[in-house]
Structure formats: C-alpha cells, structure tokens
Amino acid sequence: MAQANKVNYRELITNGIVKENTIFKLALSLCPSIAVTNNLKNGVLMGVAVLFVQVMVNITISLMRTVIHPKVRLPIFMLVISGWVTVTDLSMAAAVPDVYKQMGLYIQLIVAFASILARAEMFASKNKIAPSMADGIGMGIGFLFALTVISFFRELIGRGSLWGMPIINAKPLLIMILPAGGFFAVGILMALFNWIDVKYLKTKTGGHEESTHECKTTLLTPAGD
Template sequence: MAVQTGKVNYFELITNGIIKENTIFKLALSLCPSIAVTNNLKNGVLMGVAVLFVQVMVNITISLMRKIIHPRIRLPIFMLVISGWVTVTDMSMAAAVPDVYKQMGLYIQLIVAFASILARAEMFASKNKIAPSMADGIGMGIGFLFALTVISFFRELIGKGSLWGMPIINAKPLLIMILPAGGFFAVGILMAFFNWIDIKFFKKSASVHH
C-alpha cells in the first residue's frame, strides 16, 4: 500500500482490510494463534476485538511518531509500540474478563508477534497521516475480527453443538472441529469460499468498471 495522496477514500481503506487484504482469508497471516482461540465463539470474538484495538492504536501511534522515527531503528520502535499496546490490552482483559483470560491469556500476549500488525505499521502508518492510518487499522482489525468470528461460529456450532456456551443443536457434535486439525480444515474451507466470492463478485465488478 503506497502513501495516500490527494483525497483519501476512507471507505475503501476500511473495506480493503475486510475483503481484499483480509488477514486470515486472503493473506493467511497469524493462523496458529487464530486457530488456537477459535474453538468457541466467545474466545474468537474477544480475541478479534483485542486485535482490532491493538491494530488501531498502533497505527495511530506510529503515524504520530512517523516524522521522528529514524529509518534504521524503525522496526525495534514499531515492536516497542506494539508490545506497549498489547500490554494495555492484556492487563485490561485480565481485569475485565478474568475467566476468559485464563483460557486465552497467552494468546493475547502473542499479538506482539502478529505479522499483520507490524506489516501495517511498516507499510502504511509510518507513511501516512493519522486519519488514513486509523481507517486502515479499523479495516484490518475488523477484517481479523470478522474472520475469527466466522471461524469460531462454525467450529463451536459443529464441534460442540452450541454457540457462546449455550446448546443449539441436539445432534451428536463433530468433535474434530474443536481440535487443531478441525481448525485448519475450517479455515481452509472458509478461505476457499471467501476467495471464490472475491473473484466472482468483486474482481468481476472491477473489470467491468475498467
């Protein structure tokens, strides 16, 4: 993503992260921690919200600092900023939702190593003003939240017969769906479906306009 010049299309910036550059379904980044926390809907949604918050705050912070960060030390600075906001998120979740935090606390801390957050800091926030950087962070964060919500929805429904811990289906659940193998299978199927939609509808409409 190049530096934004002229009039900024904020809607396009936000939808870009949800559709064209979706972290999970299009870029296939941060798959392992995503699969680890999506065996139930509650964990998946909370993890997505945590990443959304960190992504937006990191983009804003890096954009604010972009003119004073020396190019040679930019990556360590980016990592310090990311780790700072992850720490804020980690401590907030530990205080607000301790029961859920016990199950996924380690994965919240691993947000520091998410390639997608560092990539947006490097490719976009460090080169753009605050408002476009915030829009980019919102788009990428919502895209990640959307992906985790969809994955965890199907995994819990099929693997446990429940949603958000409440029984939905009386039939015998397919237990493999809540195991790591089932997680990768669900991601693969959803990734293929998401790419099919992108090719059939979005790319086709783009070619018509051209």
C-alpha cells in the first residue's frame, strides 16, 4: 500500500492520451471513430460521452473491486458499464435531441467498447479510486482528442465547414464524409500521430525497450508491419 503514495498522476493521464491512445495507438473502438465523425459536433459529443462513461465506470469498478468475485467479474463490469451508458444515453436524449437523433445508436454502442471494458479489467479493478479516475480521464481525453481531430478534418474537407458553419468556399471532397473517407482519415491521421510520437514525443511503446532509432527505421521501411 506504500506504493499508492508514489502514483504519478501526470503519467497516468498522458498515458491514455499519447502512449496508449485508444484509436491511434491501440486501434480499438474504430467503429465510432468512422461512423460518427463525419462532422465535428457529433465527433466531439461522442468523445465527451465516452469520456464520461470511462471515468464513471473506472470509479465505480474501483469502488467495488474488493467485493466483486473474480469469477463473475466480467458480467458485473458489463452491468456497471451499461448502467452508465444508459445514464449518458438518456441525458443526451434530453439535452441535445437533434444530435441524438443522428447518433443515438452509437451512444448505446459504447457498452460494447473494448477500451472501456479493458480499462475496467486491467486498471480499475486493481487500483484505488484516485488513480483509476486519472486513468479514466486520460483514456477518455485521448479518445475525445482522436475523435475531435478526425471529425475536424473530415468535416473541413468533406463539407467545407466546421461545427456546421461554412469555412471554405470550394467544392468539397464528398468522399471524406462517406465511410470510405473515414477509413482514409483514420489511417492517415494514425500514421501521422505515430510519426509525431516517434519523432518528437518519443514515448516508448508498451513494454518493448526499443530505441527511437529502431522505431525510425521500421517506419521508413516499405511495407513494414
């Protein structure tokens, strides 16, 4: 328990944003990142919803971690997650009904997000409340950041507008707001994010003791994995 005093909250939060970014690094939860990001408003609201659910689930699981029997932990995690998703779902339906009409289905789908269950299982069920909350905030902000960036570029290029307001007065590239363009945007931004990480941030990717030089060469080799 002495360890608890040494928790580095800054690292916990940045971990979720950069090193283990749900979309750009772990490539999890790609379904909403393509489905709801064809305009900035939807992308940001989805990100906020996930942030809220992630933090609340982490807190709840962390509170319950001593009473959950290990054999039934997954059903209980799922129950907690769906409880918080229902809360989010209903509050969004009440607060922003017009956006909710477009993306209501995807809000309910947060239940099935691998990232939320994974954080509950790997982190919140083993740690105290404060670190779990920090982890949830980091992960949620990472997700929000990814969705914001993706939807920013998709709306800007695909519609020539931002948050519904026209910005560019040229013929937009319609493909960017269609699902195919979503794949393009996610793929290219993922590559860009990793490139910036390797080049400037230099976070070590989970567990491997790679030097940045090695990362660089793998990035430049054609058809490298």
